[in-house]
Amino acid sequence: MAELIGNAVVGQSGGPTNVINQSLVGVIQEARKHKHIQKLLGTRHGVSGIVKNDFVELNDAPDELLERIALTPSAALGSSRDKPDAEYCKKIFDSFKKNNVRYFFYIGGNDSADTARIVQELGHSQGHEVHVFHIPKTIDNDLRVHDHTPGYGSAAKFVAQALIGVDKDNRSLPGIMIDVIMGRNAGFLTAAAALGRKYPDDGPHLIYLPETKLDPEKLLADVDRVYSKLGRCIIAVSEGIEALDGRAYVEVLAEKSGKAVDRDSHGNIQLSGTGALGDMLADLITTKLRNPGGKKLRVRADTFGYLQRSFAGILSKTDAAEARLVGQKAVEYSADPKNVQGSVVMTRKPGSVYAINVHLEPIQNVARLTKEFPHEWIKDGNDVTQAYIDYAMPLVGELPTVGSFAELK
């Protein structure tokens, strides 16, 4: 079978993660072992670098540097929020043709997968074959088909470790603590707040995911119940939490208090990089609930923000190894000319010991649509089940050791 020989482009897209560079390094190191890839070009800032011809040659990058880059948070090549339309895809293809690019490795979420698919189809119809491989990454963990996605385990580890600390802090100086966690549509990352619980009264005591609409009356009743029992209450809430009418909760709260919500360049309500939701929820609780005796409650809100996806030094070893693996595998798959496109997918082997299988899935099964946090893993609309914890712990790995004087008795 005649091989397709030519140059390759690798790029990174969307919100960065702590292990997206592991996948990049997996691609670079594996590409050196294969003859079908001549020059390996890293595109700066995703698709944007392709159309601007802004590439960095990666073939000769020394391993010492690559191993340091692999440990560095966020996208070393730069990322992009561009969502290419047909015309943009055409420009990408033109650049590929001009640069004799025959392979495109795109590390990103479901939008990136779709871009890659369109470019492959363009190439096929125009007589310049480009084989495209989507390498999954997203802290949201919301890709279909994939058991989980690289980036999730490390972000989940950050959230779990944060909540271990938040619980101890809140025990020490009791009050009501609201932690706002990333996740516009999927609750996987917020659910990770539960992973560090060890003692029966450990927080978070309430967990609200975007998959469940949030009724403010239920929230207040939940908080009141926990606070009455424990004298404190920790709430983990997704930034994308929705009100009963399906609008973003932050929008509903803003309307009530006559404030405006910020929107990003795509017209989406700005959820990250602002403390608005946390502060509004704190206001709601402070206004509606009181200590016995009528004293004002101590209510605080922290929004974890970009630290969740880019904090240097918090890595899940499993996540890092898997992110490297899916990068390598993408290049391996590309060596077979029958593989014209696909997303590298990890599925979980059945059995009690955690292990994965990797396969190449047609991109159309991955692109566009995302998956939700399974409803059967949501408990009482304000917590997660043990089944979720069993699912997530192998992805996150070891959490810090803690102790409490409660063990003395």
Added chain:
Amino acid sequence: MAELIGNAVVGQSGGPTNVINQSLVGVIQEARKHKHIQKLLGTRHGVSGIVKNDFVELNDAPDELLERIALTPSAALGSSRDKPDAEYCKKIFDSFKKNNVRYFFYIGGNDSADTARIVQELGHSQGHEVHVFHIPKTIDNDLRVHDHTPGYGSAAKFVAQALIGVDKDNRSLPGIMIDVIMGRNAGFLTAAAALGRKYPDDGPHLIYLPETKLDPEKLLADVDRVYSKLGRCIIAVSEGIEALDGRAYVEVLAEKSGKAVDRDSHGNIQLSGTGALGDMLADLITTKLRNPGGKKLRVRADTFGYLQRSFAGILSKTDAAEARLVGQKAVEYSADPKNVQGSVVMTRKPGSVYAINVHLEPIQNVARLTKEFPHEWIKDGNDVTQAYIDYAMPLVGELPTVGSFAELK
């Protein structure tokens, strides 16, 4: 010389740190070696547990548990924000007399030191001697006499690692990023944002401490200059930053936009547990600055909040060891009946290799007043000098390894 023999109380006070339990464990383990201490009582929630007779007996706590507690963030005995007046101090003393308490080890900031001093004087005048030892802790690093305080190194490490990630995230998806860092009056923790910089264009590009009044015109000019040069800008700002008129900046911004500021139970403006300052600064920049061509800038604000002081798993080894040491030393000092009171102080040995001396300092030299970030370590009102970095690095220890493709050229 006749020894003073009796029971001892150990307590934790104020905002917790990631190593405050190291000091506690240092006290417990050292107390077992000395005959002058009979029962060692841990008071729950600082001075509050003393007056409520809410103690836990610590003599027989197993080492395995203690070592886990030492690694656990925040105050394992619980903390307190109470600032005892004369009447409260009298109640503390009455409890000490009733429980035959002769030694009081109080782990806390400068207010805690003062409480201990008052109790010692009361005991002396009332004929029931209580020897009191202040064990320093504060992430603010603002105790006088002390070269640095336990808790600072670990919190500074968190901030430094956070900023390494923020820088990479902001390179990947460029824009203006504001990071609000703890510190009502002292800029030490915010200054730590500089510690992870490696490449010449690494952020934070602007650092504003409470020791320098912040002129909004200067801020906007600074941001404009950095953004014009780099196409991005990372700002690290203390939550306690003050306006030109000496008021908290958050208060001035709130007034301009007709909002109310929240105050805590002591009447202080609430700085932590809210995203208000960050969001207001983001608004200011968004309103006043524009991209070339008039396009809205991408401005985001994260407020690090309680994660800075309680995140599980981020510890400076030096900080942890020193926190343990000052706890041990306090008990050692108490074995000499000549030492009726004192604060355990670390000073730095002269020389190029980092090493400390420990001594006991009269509490009155430590209590009440705090120290500022040295003005000679502030550069151009928006950065810190190499002298600060040389001071802080031994306290923080190793930071995560990073790499960049910029090294290829």
